Amino acid sequence: MTETRFQSATVLLYDPEPSMRQNTRSALLNIGFGEVIACADGREFVERAERGDFDLIVAETAGEKADIHHVIRDIRRHRLGKDPFINVVLSLWNTAPDIVGDVMNAGADDLITRPMSRTQISTRILRLISARKPFIVTADYIGPDRRLVTRSSPTKPMLIVPNSLRAKVENRPELAATPEAVRLAMTVVNERKISIYAEQLMRLSSAVILLSGSRDSFGDRADVVVAMRERNKSLIESVAGTEFTHIVSLCDALESLLLRIEKATTKLDDKDRDLLSQIPYAIHKGCSELHLSAGLAFDIREISNRVRDTQKNSGAESGAENAKNSALFA
Structure with a gap:
């Protein structure tokens, strides 16, 4: 029909x-x-x-x-x-x-x-x-x-x-995938990914430390380091061009440390253990603001209404074009 x-x-x-x-x-x-x-x-x-x-x-x-x-x-x-x-x-x-x-x-x-x-x-x-x-x-x-x-x-x-x-x-029209709605939505998606990568780096760093106690575990340690480098690379790509680009210097330092650990055939010394704990923690802390926004559910109707209310209170025009381009995510 x-x-x-x-x-x-x-x-x-x-x-x-x-x-x-x-x-x-x-x-x-x-x-x-x-x-x-x-x-x-x-x-x-x-x-x-x-x-x-x-x-x-x-x-x-x-x-x-x-x-x-x-x-x-x-x-x-x-x-x-x-x-x-x-x-x-x-x-x-x-x-x-x-x-x-x-x-x-x-x-x-x-x-x-x-x-x-x-x-x-x-x-x-x-x-x-x-x-x-x-x-x-x-x-x-x-x-x-x-x-x-x-x-x-x-x-x-x-x-x-x-x-x-x-x-x-x-x-x-307020539900439409306008360029602005897509941009804002993808910003939230990217923030969520940054949050995930930072959390995973914390967990993986703990695993690397645990696998550094004996020579028998060095093979497994190398595998975790490879996974950690992949997540670190993804994090660098995600923060590029955002307000969190300052994290890149920490990620670069982490990459240098991981390369050294990946090639090592000995136990980690105290300095590397400390760095392996401190750098992911600093990255995680640097992304902490994202954990607040990316840890919530987002509803297009609620956010659109909030945007319209803000425009109304500030005296902005709220015609059909504004409704069409209402933000999906805050």
Whole structure:
């Protein structure tokens, strides 16, 4: 059944199999989408995802020349495309646990096993509008929270992200993925990652010290040092260009220390033990302000209302353009 409220929304569809692609495209047009761009070639799909303004991606994961789950992961990390929070539905034939795990860890909103019916497609899309799962951020994942039970005090703070599809279908411009909303949302995502990396450096440094007591543990110590260097590198990348760039000098000092420890075949001396405790602690303390903001759940409606109230109290104009560009995150 065609619904006119979907008319302004656009879809990017990828499926290398002609008949399946046509069936899915027909189903999406039948729902009421005004434009469905269908791609048979993986390279074209990536190019359109990079340049286009879409509200929904529906993609088959079985293409031989396109690692779709890698593409979606790059979108979520804002390495590809304009909207890292675009709604994504993936389909697959192969339901082997490792395949399903790779697809889910890419950050898609939903996963449909083939063959899929038009009713399934419609049901899943309507769910993205009415009950899209909040996002979580970990060291290696950005995407919807897939936990079956959401705890009252989640250890992984949740984000209610921009939803351009819902914004158009329900005519709610304050939910749109405007450039400003995306920028602010990604700032919070980045702050959460910085917080995570700083915490992990503290824990890993303790592990390195514990594994320095005997020669038998030096191999394991080297493995932990490698992991610690990777997290330190990620932290440097995350703080670049932010107000926390002063942390980079500490990270550089930590890298020099870790390189020396990685090559060592002896126990750590007292000086290196102290440095291995003190430098991650200093990094963690330097990022402490982030732990307050990144440790909360963020709701687009609450923050948008707060912004509008602030504008009203300060005498700022609050027309339609202001509502459209309301900040998602504080």
